[in-house]
Amino acid sequence: MKVSWTERNRTRAVDRLEGVVALPPDAASAPEAAVAKADIASPDAAALQSAGWEFVHADPAVTMNCRAVYQESGGRLLIDGRGMTVRFRPNASETQIHETLSAHGLAMTRKLGFAPNLFEVSLADPDAPGSDIVKLANEVGNEPAVDYASPSFIQAISGRTRAS
Amino acid sequence: MLPTRTLERGKAESLVRTLRAAPPVTVDERVDLRSFDERLPEQAEASAFGELITSEAMREQVLGFAAAGIAFVRGRESFTEMAPTERVAVGGSSAVTRVMRSEERLLLETERLNIRFAATSSIGQREDLLQKYRLLPLQRLGFAAALIQAVSTAAPARELALELLRHDIVEHAAPDFIQFIGQRHAPGDPEYVRQWHLRNRTTAGADIHAEAAWNVTRGAAVRIAVVDNGFDAAHPDLSLAGESGWFRPTADMVTADFVPGMTGMPAGNHGTACAGMAAARSNAVGGCGVAFEADLMAVACLPDQVGTQATLARALAYAANPALEPVSGFPASSGADVIACSLGPNGAQWQMEPILQDAIDYAVSTGRDGRGTAVLWATTNGNYPISFDEVSSHPSVIAVGRSTSTDSDDGSGYGPELAFLAPGVDVHIAAQGGGYRATTGTSFACPCAAGVAALAIAVSPDLSASDVGDILRATCDKVGPLPYNNGRNDRYGHGRVNADTVVQRATISAPQPNRFPAV
Numbered sequence: 001m002k003v004s005w006t007e008r009n010r011t012r013a014v015d016r017l018e019g020v021v022a023l024p025p026d027a028a029s030a031p032e033a034a035v036a037k038a039d040i041a042s043p044d045a046a047a048l049q050s051a052g053w054e055f056v057h058a059d060p061a062v063t064m065n066c067r068a069v070y071q072e073s074g075g076r077l078l079i080d081g082r083g084m085t086v087r088f089r090p091n092a093s094e095t096q097i098h099e100t101l102s103a104h105g106l107a108m109t110r111k112l113g114f115a116p117n118l119f120e121v122s123l124a125d126p127d128a129p130g131s132d133i134v135k136l137a138n139e140v141g142n143e144p145a146v147d148y149a150s151p152s153f154i155q156a157i158s159g160r161t162r163a164s
Numbered sequence: 165m166l167p168t169r170t171l172e173r174g175k176a177e178s179l180v181r182t183l184r185a186a187p188p189v190t191v192d193e194r195v196d197l198r199s200f201d202e203r204l205p206e207q208a209e210a211s212a213f214g215e216l217i218t219s220e221a222m223r224e225q226v227l228g229f230a231a232a233g234i235a236f237v238r239g240r241e242s243f244t245e246m247a248p249t250e251r252v253a254v255g256g257s258s259a260v261t262r263v264m265r266s267e268e269r270l271l272l273e274t275e276r277l278n279i280r281f282a283a284t285s286s287i288g289q290r291e292d293l294l295q296k297y298r299l300l301p302l303q304r305l306g307f308a309a310a311l312i313q314a315v316s317t318a319a320p321a322r323e324l325a326l327e328l329l330r331h332d333i334v335e336h337a338a339p340d341f342i343q344f345i346g347q348r349h350a351p352g353d354p355e356y357v358r359q360w361h362l363r364n365r366t367t368a369g370a371d372i373h374a375e376a377a378w379n380v381t382r383g384a385a386v387r388i389a390v391v392d393n394g395f396d397a398a399h400p401d402l403s404l405a406g407e408s409g410w411f412r413p414t415a416d417m418v419t420a421d422f423v424p425g426m427t428g429m430p431a432g433n434h435g436t437a438c439a440g441m442a443a444a445r446s447n448a449v450g451g452c453g454v455a456f457e458a459d460l461m462a463v464a465c466l467p468d469q470v471g472t473q474a475t476l477a478r479a480l481a482y483a484a485n486p487a488l489e490p491v492s493g494f495p496a497s498s499g500a501d502v503i504a505c506s507l508g509p510n511g512a513q514w515q516m517e518p519i520l521q522d523a524i525d526y527a528v529s530t531g532r533d534g535r536g537t538a539v540l541w542a543t544t545n546g547n548y549p550i551s552f553d554e555v556s557s558h559p560s561v562i563a564v565g566r567s568t569s570t571d572s573d574d575g576s577g578y579g580p581e582l583a584f585l586a587p588g589v590d591v592h593i594a595a596q597g598g599g600y601r602a603t604t605g606t607s608f609a610c611p612c613a614a615g616v617a618a619l620a621i622a623v624s625p626d627l628s629a630s631d632v633g634d635i636l637r638a639t640c641d642k643v644g645p646l647p648y649n650n651g652r653n654d655r656y657g658h659g660r661v662n663a664d665t666v667v668q669r670a671t672i673s674a675p676q677p678n679r680f681p682a683v
Contacts, residue, residue: 048470072515076513081418112478113488118519120474153517154471156469157470158508
């Protein structure tokens, strides 16, 4: 299913893989509804699996501790990072910032110093049924006090080396 | 055996002959010097850099003086007839009386002379002689008997030395010339002979011309940050700065915590190789890096090569300003001058999240107390347009592709965003585990160029991040079979980076604080 969000006046679109979820390394709970490991056609799959992530066929609505999986048009895999980066407009007050985050079920993880009013935020209740980081980013990004809201994706970022 | 007195006298006569030989010394009457931090007055016509560089030996000396903050200027009239105050008023120097050339040596004459009297001469005889020639004694030099340094208040030092040598009580008199006495450095590290990217012994010239650059600088007092996934912090050729650190993912994998220092830092061959390429020490072990006297800050951000762009962004911002991760305890002033990052997919596409863009913008505009930290990034290894990679094609990023030991491109990313190539094919560099290994990738071209950028900043610390990129681009060797249009083409960018020409251009184009010694 194609999903999209807008950040800094640019719309980004990815495919949300249906029926496939990612389980984090050392997942505390077993995937109750997992039926089988999923094979994903992407050069990134091996790197993510090597880091301990597992891709399984499962329903995210009933599977504990699982993450939605997205794929860019070029094949790159993105795993729901259960958070986003939000940059508020320079004139946004502290109260406005807290109220905006709270209204969308987000908790501030940290303020980042390299741009004004820039925050890493996470889902206050990551296991809440139906949580959708892309949908949420669209909602937060539409708030008047927000400059941009960008879903945080876990992804493979390897070194740019090549076999000699 | 000749008596010592006779021998010394013989040396003195030899000196007289040398000084009288025609013409042993050329005085450039209209060439003088000024410190870099003084504006060129209107009375002075132009820099005399170019005219003095008549040979490789002269080039080395002129650049050596320039690195010490001394520029040469051509005036409209003779400097040598002027009093010091007049000289200063027209852009000259009060400290140096004449600029001389003797064969391939630049000699800066001052008012000082070194005079050695005969041991048998009396104090009174010496004082009389000094008074006769209006010489003021400066200091007694204790490493030889009756040796003093004096200042001439009348005649030029060289002529005065000739006069003094006519007196029997003078064994030796010579102007105290200021000269550039450079160090020649060909690293003695055992693996150096295999590091073709530094000196190519097979295809002469198909390297970054490191040795010529090292005659001027090896990157001391400049800090290079390598942002990567892991490092061999115990590698004998890596001396990591205390500001190094790493990002540990939280248990829920939502974010990462910064951990200062090297304890627990993830290992990684890739980061080790990148760090070694940029700044491995020259220490008689292994090989060496491009800027082997530079500080090296290692920032590991994505263990297992998996994580978020938010963490990568924080790592870049930390490299530019360590105070942004308060747990580090380091001030902003300990940030890096140059950042090399060789992370990214090897496919065509990489979309940049706005937080990573914010971090890059911050580093290049705010780092180094506002001068900007240069950010160099490896292009994709794949044969794709760089424009598909939003990170290395970011306008503020210096995108580096890889070149071979025969100075050709090797099919890495191409397009108008490519800045230039640097050696990155079968380069022999540090590896995880303490050794050295031949390896290939744009990953290694990037820190190679970052090392060159560090050399530029070492000779001109006030260069902005943008200046650094401009100099690296403008001084490339135009290698390869493709024509260059307006100085570049899409396969080679501006060509292959050249450390020697970078250092020359950086030295001449940017002012430095005056470090000229007072007389």
